Every structure is written in structure tokens, then in C-alpha cells.
Amino acid sequence: MKPTEISNPDYFHKVVDCQWACPAHTPVPEYIRLIAAGRYSAAYMVNWQSNVFPGILGRTCDRPCEPACRRGRVEEGNVEIRKPVAHGEGSQPEPVAICRLKRVAADNKDDITALLPKAPTKSNGKRIACIGAGPASLTVARDLAPLGYSITLFESDPKAGGFMRTQVPRFRLPEAVIDEEVGFITGIGNIELRAGQRVESLKHILDQGYDAVVVGTGAPRGRDLEAPGRTEAAKHIHIGIDWLSSVSFGHITSIGKRVIVLGGGNTAMDCCRSAKRLGGEDVKVIVRSGYDEMKASPWEKEDAIEEGIPFLNYLVPKSFNHNNGQLVGMYFEKVAAVYDDKGRRSLKPTGEPDVYVECDDVLVAIGQENAFPWIERDIGLEFDQWGMPVVDQVTFQSTHPKVFFGGDAAFGPKNIIWAVAHGHECAVSIDKMLNQEELHDRPQPAVNVISQKMGIHEWSYDNDISATLRQKVPWQDQKLTLKNIKVEVELGFDAKTAYAETQRCLNCDVQTVFTPRLCIECDACVDICPMDCITFTPDAEETELRQQLTAPTLHPDQDLYISQPLRMTGRIMAKDEDVCLHCGLCAERCPTGAWDMQKYFIEMTHAGSGCRKPARRAA
Amino acid sequence: MTYLAKPKLHHPSLVKNQAGYTRRDYEGKISTLCAGCGHDSISASIIQACWELDIQPHRVAKLSGIGCSSKTPDYFLGNSHGFNTVHGRMPSVLTGANLANRELLYLGVSGDGDSASIGLGQFAHCIRRGVNMVYIVENNGVYGLTKGQFSATASKGSKSKRGVLNPDEPVDLVGMALLLKATFVARAFSGDKKQLVPLIKAAIQNPGPSFIDIISPCVAFNNHEGSTKSYDYVREHNSAVNRLDIIEGRDEITADYAPGEVINITQHDGSVLRMRKLAPDYDPTDRIKAMNYVQERAAEGEIVTGLLYLAPEAADLHQYLNTVDTPLNQLGASELCPGTAHLEAINASLR
Numbered sequence: 009m010k011p012t013e014i015s016n017p018d019y020f021h022k023v024v025d026c027q028w029a030c031p032a033h034t035p036v037p038e039y040i041r042l043i044a045a046g047r048y049s050a051a052y053m054v055n056w057q058s059n060v061f062p063g064i065l066g067r068t069c070d071r072p073c074e075p076a077c078r079r080g081r082v083e084e085g086n087v088e089i090r091k092p093v094a095h096g097e098g099s100q101p102e103p104v105a106i107c108r109l110k111r112v113a114a115d116n117k118d119d120i121t122a123l124l125p126k127a128p129t130k131s132n133g134k135r136i137a138c139i140g141a142g143p144a145s146l147t148v149a150r151d152l153a154p155l156g157y158s159i160t161l162f163e164s165d166p167k168a169g170g171f172m173r174t175q176v177p178r179f180r181l182p183e184a185v186i187d188e189e190v191g192f193i194t195g196i197g198n199i200e201l202r203a204g205q206r207v208e209s210l211k212h213i214l215d216q217g218y219d220a221v222v223v224g225t226g227a228p229r230g231r232d233l234e235a236p237g238r239t240e241a242a243k244h245i246h247i248g249i250d251w252l253s254s255v256s257f258g259h260i261t262s263i264g265k266r267v268i269v270l271g272g273g274n275t276a277m278d279c280c281r282s283a284k285r286l287g288g289e290d291v292k293v294i295v296r297s298g299y300d301e302m303k304a305s306p307w308e309k310e311d312a313i314e315e316g317i318p319f320l321n322y323l324v325p326k327s328f329n330h331n332n333g334q335l336v337g338m339y340f341e342k343v344a345a346v347y348d349d350k351g352r353r354s355l356k357p358t359g360e361p362d363v364y365v366e367c368d369d370v371l372v373a374i375g376q377e378n379a380f381p382w383i384e385r386d387i388g389l390e391f392d393q394w395g396m397p398v399v400d401q402v403t404f405q406s407t408h409p410k411v412f413f414g415g416d417a418a419f420g421p422k423n424i425i426w427a428v429a430h431g432h433e434c435a436v437s438i439d440k441m442l443n444q445e446e447l448h449d450r451p452q453p454a455v456n457v458i459s460q461k462m463g464i465h466e467w468s469y470d471n472d473i474s475a476t477l478r479q480k481v482p483w484q485d486q487k488l489t490l491k492n493i494k495v496e497v498e499l500g501f502d503a504k505t506a507y508a509e510t511q512r513c514l515n516c517d518v519q520t521v522f523t524p525r526l527c528i529e530c531d532a533c534v535d536i537c538p539m540d541c542i543t544f545t546p547d548a549e550e551t552e553l554r555q556q557l558t559a560p561t562l563h564p565d566q567d568l569y570i571s572q573p574l575r576m577t578g579r580i581m582a583k584d585e586d587v588c589l590h591c592g593l594c595a596e597r598c599p600t601g602a603w604d605m606q607k608y609f610i611e612m613t614h615a616g617s618g619c620r621k622p623a624r625r626a627a
Numbered sequence: 628m629t630y631l632a633k634p635k636l637h638h639p640s641l642v643k644n645q646a647g648y649t650r651r652d653y654e655g656k657i658s659t660l661c662a663g664c665g666h667d668s669i670s671a672s673i674i675q676a677c678w679e680l681d682i683q684p685h686r687v688a689k690l691s692g693i694g695c696s697s698k699t700p701d702y703f704l705g706n707s708h709g710f711n712t713v714h715g716r717m718p719s720v721l722t723g724a725n726l727a728n729r730e731l732l733y734l735g736v737s738g739d740g741d742s743a744s745i746g747l748g749q750f751a752h753c754i755r756r757g758v759n760m761v762y763i764v765e766n767n768g769v770y771g772l773t774k775g776q777f778s779a780t781a782s783k784g785s786k787s788k789r790g791v792l793n794p795d796e797p798v799d800l801v802g803m804a805l806l807l808k809a810t811f812v813a814r815a816f817s818g819d820k821k822q823l824v825p826l827i828k829a830a831i832q833n834p835g836p837s838f839i840d841i842i843s844p845c846v847a848f849n850n851h852e853g854s855t856k857s858y859d860y861v862r863e864h865n866s867a868v869n870r871l872d873i874i875e876g877r878d879e880i881t882a883d884y885a886p887g888e889v890i891n892i893t894q895h896d897g898s899v900l901r902m903r904k905l906a907p908d909y910d911p912t913d914r915i916k917a918m919n920y921v922q923e924r925a926a927e928g929e930i931v932t933g934l935l936y937l938a939p940e941a942a943d944l945h946q947y948l949n950t951v952d953t954p955l956n957q958l959g960a961s962e963l964c965p966g967t968a969h970l971e972a973i974n975a976s977l978r
Contacts, residue, residue: 532667596631596662599663
């Protein structure tokens with residue numbers, strides 16, 4: 009096999025599974041160590057730098073990092089350490105509670121305002137319009153305002169925050185958290201928020217001479233359900249995201265006693281739990297698919313179930329039943345999942361009689377769409393056949409050079425962390441464009457790989473491996489939470505629980521770095537490695553090599569770290585990165601320092617001098 | 628050494644053997660030897676061999692003397708019986724233990740100082756008497772614990788870390804073991820586990836005194852230029868006469884060999900040693916030739932490794948002494964002390 013090029017920033021980045029999976033590439037192990045050290049403000053700033061909304065994301069993130077977390081793979085095969093539950097099976101293998109630790113940093117930080125950037129007193133004269141003040145636009149503002157750009161945020165709602173403010177219910181995300189983190193951005197200066205001002209024409213904005221325009225208007229249109237009775241009973245049938253938004257702004261404060269929520273995504277979960285708090289006594293979620301196929305994050309489904317909300321699966325809505333416009337119930341057709349020989353699933357009616365469910369209100373949460381009625385089609389901005397703007401995947405530039413798209417507006421509904429990632433890229437593009445640079449020419453991220461060795465057996469990170477299982481987040485008493493929609497359900501970890509959780513992190517960013525010319529092939533690393541990751545073997549092609557490993561390959565998507573041939577025997581060192589604990593014992597047992605534990609820190613390219621070509625200095 | 632205990636977490640694919648244990652269950656405490664010590668590889672090989680042979684840890688007694696090598700029984704088979712004896716006296720304590728309970732598997736772990744200097748007499752007599760044991764010498768040619776003086780196995784003319792040349796002839800433990808008719812004699816290198824693990828397995832199965840001289844570089848005091856027991860030197864001068872691939876009875880052999888390349892040796896207990904020849908004319912069942920071959924190659928500067936001798940018919944101390952089959956420690960007072968009448972009868976027979 010070709011020796012691994014560890015100088016390629018991606019190689020070690022991939023080893024840090026959580027960071028690699030995060031769209032904004034937040035340095036997770038780095039801030040987890042800071043939390044363990046009680047340095048909450050520092051942990052917050054590491055987050056803020058990369059994902060802009062640590063307090064919000066620490067409560068609401070879709071957590072792509074957690075399914076990727078190595079801890080889950082490690083616990084998978086170590087049943088002994090897992091708590092015995094019923095029938096002698098161990099508890100489920102669980103990743104580190106990364107998201108909840110992020111919240112710990114946000115909740116316990118000191119006043120960090122002095123650490124935030126400030127806009128320079130003198131603007132650089134460039135004006136940027138951001139349409140929709142959601143996470144994508146706010147990220148653009150945060151990245152560009154400190155560089156001297158003048159930012160104008162146009163927002164149709166009375167306050168900035170977008171989706172985070174309008175659609176995430178207050179019992180998951182208190183308003184104070186949004187106010188604080190939006191405030192950190194607007195506090196930078198040189199950012200003007202025009203709230204309550206809906207933009208009706210992009211042409212009109214462009215005519216005002218902005219140097220660049222960012223469209224971060226989200227996916228604001230909830231999909232409707234066409235079925236008999238829909239128009240007649242319209243008064244008690246609500247579109248989920250619109251209803252949530254009205255609840256957020258206090259326009260809606262009650263709902264009928266019997267509520268049906270249609271849909272299986274996260275919006276449906278927010279709808280049913282909100283309905284439960286606004287007077288819904290009998291709230292049900294009814295979904296076409298099975299429980300496992302429901303799109304909502306597993307923990308959001310569990311939280312709804314915890315609150316006593318039943319899920320009725322495999323029921324397809326057929327019609328609304330009403331008495332002169334007064335909704336009284338809905339008919340559903342029973343279906344079953346049928347798989348064809350290619351394993352594709354389709355839902356086939358079972359032929360059983362239709363199911364009738366009584367209800368007073370229905371919330372339709374079956375998806376949301378983009379809508380750009382306010383963008384003129386004759387200003388040089390192309391749309392594709394599905395009505396989506398044509399946007400460059402790398403630069404986020406539309407076919408109109410001055411117009412950029414970010415967040416859900418760019419490629420359809422995703423989630424906050426993706427919007428943040430898009431925002432960073434839009435900011436880089438704008439900064440390069442307004443410095444007359446090629447937008448596709450994007451510099452590599454800054455990478456720092458540095459030894460953590462402090463003494464013969466001392467490392468500057470805690471390399472002991474904790475056998476603790478995932479800590480459970482305490483919940484506020486349901487008597488309180490189900491009565492008042494503004495009472496936050498999750499209480500967050502206290503300091504002690506947070507510390508225990510931090511210890512589960514395997515410090516995957518502290519890399520095992522191998523220097524072949526120092527190796528004397530004494531096998532000490534092979535003998536000590538608790539996970540049998542290391543093999544010394546004659547070189548071969550990957551498939552064959554994987555057969556020769558000390559322990560078999562379980563996840564071929566995880567890389568092998570391959571060394572140059574060794575001096576004495578010509579064999580190579582092959583390390584399977586899959587379940588490495590980063591305990592550093594290979595380096596402790598290595599007599600020659602051929603193994604070293606080196607911390608890999610990657611700083612993504614953000615707007616500013618880092619994204620541009622080095623400026624020429626006067627001689 | 629390391630400050631951390633080895634984490635209990637293990638690779639998800641770790642499997643149990645027929646005795647119901649994983650390889651990790653055969654480990655001991657974490658080693659306190661210097662990082663990179665060859666002895667740690669030998670410990671790992673013993674662990675691997677015992678796991679592969681489905682050995683019950685509580686049926687093993689590991690005995691050692693004094694020295695770096697003799698510390699190692701603490702680092703493997705943490706659930707077996709152990710005895711750290713007086714310097715050089717492992718063989719006599721082991722002989723006693725073996726006489727008292729012939730049913731355990733005896734693992735004698737010693738070093739070049741322990742066996743070739745202070746314990747040379749004990750070593751010789753233990754082999755001579757045919758005690759059924761696996762006698763492992765972790766041979767690094769140097770006194771590591773006292774900072775690197777030459778030991779009795781250091782080659783004449785080899786250089787110490789301080790640059791002094793060794794004026795003395797080395798004790799050849801393999802030669803002595805062959806001379807004194809150990810029933811299994813092998814030499815191996817700690818840096819080649821593929822060769823070492825099958826040798827340990829074969830030695831465990833051999834029902835007589837099995838001796839393995841394992842060259843085990845001392846990274847701290849004997850791994851420099853001019854040493855004849857460094858990783859580099861041993862790799863360069865290693866001349867393996869054969870390789871044991873698999874001990875049959877557990878797995879089918881699937882590899883193809885050229886005719887004449889492989890010989891099968893049926894052992895006392897019916898298991899088969901399959902040996903791949905590397906030196907074409909080497910016959911490990913001919914003791915005299917083996918002695919000559921090892922000496923000839925040594926004179927050429929080569930370190931002969933592999934299975935050097937396997938007695939076609941192995942016997943041990945209990946057979947020579949004609950002891951009862953039941954271990955002595957299981958006999959009751961009436962068997963051990965048959966009474967006055969029997970004594971009188973014996974005395975009468977001698978009058």
C-alpha cells in the first residue's frame with residue numbers, strides 16, 4: 009500500500025471522527041478537555057469560533073458528530089463495561105454526549121464579551137445585505153463585520169434568529185439563549201438589523217448598490233396535505249412550522265384537547281410536544297412509515313414518547329371528517345412496508361378497514377420547501393427545474409455574481425449547523441470576491457500537529473481511559489414542563505456529571521504519529537496496545553493487508569495508517585485507526601520515540617487574511 | 628514502565644478459546660521493565676501460546692529466580708500459580724513442586740544470569756534429571772538490573788555499552804541442554820513472534836524437559852553497535868533451521884508446500900508438529916548432528932534458531948523414579964505412611 013501522507017490535513021482530520029462529521033468542523037475533543045479543566049469560557053470560545061451558536065446548538069443541534077463518535081464503536085464490542093439491563097444484554101453502546109457538553113460550556117461561561125471581536129472604527133466601505141437573519145446570515149455577519157464590512161440584516165420577523173427563534177419551541181431553547189448569542193453578533197458593530205422588514209424584491213435590494221447579497225431565507229413554506237375535507241375544516245388544520253412560529257411569538261396560546269400531528273420529522277416532534285403544553289390532552293403523532301424510518305432524530309422521538317405522546321405508524325391520511333366545517337376526526341388507510349428484491353421499500357395498503365381517529369385539531373408537519381417568490385426571474389439569477397436557485401457547491405455563489413445563498417435557502421432544508429457552515433463559506437467567497445480573488449481558489453485549513461510529551465510517561469492530556477457510561481441529562485419535573493411551554497425541559501449537566509462525561513472522550517485529536525526510521529521493531533507497541541490496532545507485516549495491497557492485521561477489520565471505511573518500509577526487515581507498520589483509544593501506551597512503551605502522541609489542531613479557513621493570497625508587503 | 632494500567636477495553640473482535648477465556652484473560656500486571664524490552668515480547672508470546680492451547684490458567688505454575696527475566700511472570704498469566712525463588716534456584720524449587728504435584732504445567736522462567744552464572748549447576752541438573760517443564764531463558768547477555776555488566780552468555784569480543792570488550796568465553800546453554808539430553812531444545816528471538824509462539828506451544832506439549840533459549844535484546848544496555856544481542860545484530864545473523872507452522876489437532880492445514888519441504892513429527896500425546904524446513908539437511912531428531920550443526924554455524928558467526936532437537940521418545944523424572952501416577956500431594960496419610968507392619972516387612976526384606 010502507499011504510505012500514508014500524514015501531511016495531508018484530511019488524514020488526521022478523519023481520525024477525529026466527530027470533527028470530521030461536523031459540517032463546521034468544530035474541534036470537539038479540544039473543547040471537551042477545556043470543559044474537563046473547568047475552563048468553560050475557553051471551551052465556549054473554541055466553539056464560538058467555529059460554530060457561532062454554542063448555546064443554541066448545545067440544545068438543538070442535529071449532532072452529526074455523535075453517531076460518528078469512536079466511543080460508540082469502542083463500546084459496541086465491550087459488553088462487559090456496559091450496564092446489564094433486562095435479559096443479560098448490556099445497555100446500548102453510546103457516543104460521548106458531545107452536544108450536551110457544548111451546552112455545559114455555554115451555561116457555565118463567564119462574561120466573554122471582552123473576548124469577542126469588534127468592528128474596526130473605520131469601515132472598509134463595502135456593504136453587504138443579508139436577507140433573512142437566521143443562522144446562515146448571522147454567521148456571514150459575524151465573519152465579515154470584524155473585517156470592516158458594513159452588514160445590513162433584513163428580517164421579516166420582529167427579532168433576529170430565524171428558524172432558531174420561530175420554530176424551535178421555547179421548552180427546548182429559551183429565548184434568553186437566542187438573545188444572548190444573536191447579541192454577541194450584533195454587538196460586534198457595523199451590523200444594522202432591519203427587523204420586521206420583509207424583502208419583496210431582490211432587484212430592489214441589488215439596486216441599492218450592495219457589494220454582495222446573501223440570501224439566507226431558509227425553507228419557509230410548510231408542505232400542505234391535500235385530502236377531502238381540507239378546505240372545509242381549514243380552521244382547525246394548521247401547517248406545522250407556521251403554527252410553531254405563531255406559538256413562538258405568542259399569537260397562538262391554546263389548541264384543542266384532541267390533536268393529531270401528521271409527520272415523522274423533528275418539526276412533528278416539536279409540534280406534538282408544543283401541543284401537549286397548550287392544552288392538548290390527547291396528542292398523537294400519526295406517520296405513514298414505521299418508527300425506525302421516521303426522520304426525526306432518535307433522541308427527539310424518545311423525548312416525545314417520554315412525555316406520553318403515542319406514535320401511530322403505517323397510517324396514510326385519507327380524509328378529514330368534519331361537521332359543517334368543525335373538524336371531528338381523520339380517516340387513515342392502513343399500510344405495510346413491502347420490500348422488493350433490491351431491498352427498496354414501498355408502502356402497500358393492507359386491505360384492512362380504514363382507521364378513524366377523532367380530533368379537534370390537526371398539525372401538518374410533513375415537510376417544508378423553499379420559496380422564492382420575491383426573487384425576480386429576469387435579473388440574471390438562474391433557477392433549476394425544481395424552482396431552486398443554481399448555486400455553486402463550493403462558493404455558494406449563484407449565477408448572479410453578487411448574490412450568494414446559504415442555509416436552507418441554498419440546497420433545501422438541513423439544520424442549524426449546516427447553515428453555519430454555509431455562512432462561513434459565503435463569507436469566504438464574499439471576502440475573496442471583494443478583494444478581486446478567484447473564488448474557487450480556497451486555501452487549505454491551518455493545521456498544527458504538536459507533540460504532547462511532557463516527561464517520560466507524562467502527556468499534556470489525560471490519557472487514562474474511563475469506563476464510565478454515558479451520563480443522562482436530568483429533566484425538569486414534567487408537572488412544570490407540561491404546563492408551561494416556556495419551561496426548559498432539559499436541565500443540562502451539573503459540573504460533576506459534565507466532568508464524568510468529558511472523561512469518556514477518547515481524545516481522538518491526539519494522534520499516534522509514527523516515525524519509521526526510529527523503529528527497531530521490538531514489538532512493544534503491538535504487545536501493549538489494548539485494542540490490537542498495530543501490525544508489523546510485509547507490504548501488500550489493502551485488501552490483502554487487511555487480512556494480515558492483528559485484529560480483523562470491522563469498519564473498512566476507517567483508514568489504515570501505513571508507514572514507509574522499515575529499516576531492518578523491510579516490513580511496514582499498519583495501524584487500523586478504527587478503535588484506537590489514543591491512550592498513548594504505544595508511545596509510552598516505545599524505546600526510541602518512534603511513536604509519539606501529537607495533538608492535531610485544524611483551523612478551518614474563515615473570511616479574513618487567512619482565506620486570501622498572502623499580501624505583498626512593501627520592501 | 629507506564630503509569631497507566633492497560634485499559635480493560637479491548638478490540639471488539641476478541642474471542643474466547645475453548646477454555647472460555649480471551650487472550651486478554653491470560654495477561655498479568657502491566658510490565659515495569661524498560662520500554663522496548665525483549666522480555667515483554669516473550670511474555671506476550673507466552674500469553675498467546677497459552678490462549679491458543681486452551682490452557683486453564685489455574686493449572687499452570689510459573690516459577691522464576693531473580694533478575695529482569697525473573698520479574699516477568701508477574702506480567703503474564705495473572706491467574707496462575709507463581710513462585711519467585713532465590714537467585715538461580717528456580718530449578719530446584721520447580722523440581723520439588725513437580726514431584727509433589729505432577730499434574731500442573733510447569734513454566735520455569737529464567738535469565739542468562741540466573742541460569743548461566745549463579746544457577747548454572749541448578750540448570751544442568753534439572754535438565755539432566757529430566758524434570759517435565761518448559762525452561763525458558765530470556766537471554767540478553769547482560770546484567771540489566773545492575774546497569775549493563777557482561778553476563779555469562781555474552782559473546783567473547785562483544786562490546787559493552789561503555790565500549791569494553793568481553794574477554795571471556797560464553798556459556799552455551801543450548802549446547803549444554805543438548806549434551807544433557809533435554810527432550811526438546813529450541814532457540815528463538817524475541818523479535819520474531821511468528822517463530823516463537825509455535826515453539827512455546829510445542830515445548831508446552833512436550834512431556835519432558837523442554838528448553839528454549841530466547842535471545843531477548845536489552846534495549847537499555849545491550850542494543851548498541853558491537854553487541855551480539857542487539858535487535859539489529861540478531862536480525863542480521865539469524866539463521867533459522869525450520870519454522871513450526873501449526874500444531875495439529877485444532878486446525879486443518881491449508882497452505883501448500885513443495886514436497887520434502889515439510890516434515891510431520893507425531894508427538895507423545897498424539898498431536899502432530901508440522902515443521903517447515905529452512906536448512907535442507909537439518910534433522911531435528913538427530914541430537915549429535917544437531918550439536919555439530921549448531922557449533923559449526925556458531926563458528927561462522929550465525930545464530931541458529933528454530934526447533935533444534937526433539938527427542939523421539941520423551942521421558943521424565945517421574946518415570947525414572949517410578950513414582951505413582953497420583954500426584955503425591957493428593958495421597959492420603961495411609962498411602963504415604965503405610966504403618967509399622969509394612970516397615971517391618973521392608974526391614975525384614977533387607978536383612
